[in-house]
Amino acid sequence: MTKGSSLILRLYFAVVSAVTLFTLMYGLIDVVTLGLKTYVITAADVPDYLQNCANPVPYPVDVTVKQSTAEEQKKQCEAVNDETISNYNRQKASAAVRDIALVLVTLPLFLVHFKVVYKDWVEEKKSKS
Helix, strand or coil: CCCCCCHHHHHHHHHHHHHHHHHHHHHHHHHHHHHHHHHHCHHHCCCCCCCCCCCCCCCCCCCCCCCCCHHHHHHHHHHHHHHHHHHHHHHHHHHHHHHHHHHHHHHHHHHHHHHHHHHHHHHHHHHHC
16 A cells, blocks of 8 residues: 555454454364364264163153163264264364364465555555665
8 A cells, every 4th residue: 555545444454364263263263173172182083972771761751652671772872972973073163164264264365464464564564764
């Protein structure tokens, strides 16, 4: 920008640079967290809401319906846990796609806007000295 550039234009580029920087950091933090959970600290990559199938808690049942045996309850519990893990993996993949897209979109925006802000800052500094 030149000496005569307006305050509003400078403010715009500074605000967009800051917002895209924070958005970029958010996306990168999520990608790194997902990578660490998936490949490094795998014990942290388990859904919190799995049921204990060793001692399944029977679901509320109607007294007119035949109650399940312990073996049937265990199979039902394992089926629910398998579905829970499947849903968890889909949610994790969806989050990874969102975060990668966030980084890919905000990185060029940040670089373009920050380049203008930095160039203006350097020109202003030269003009003062």
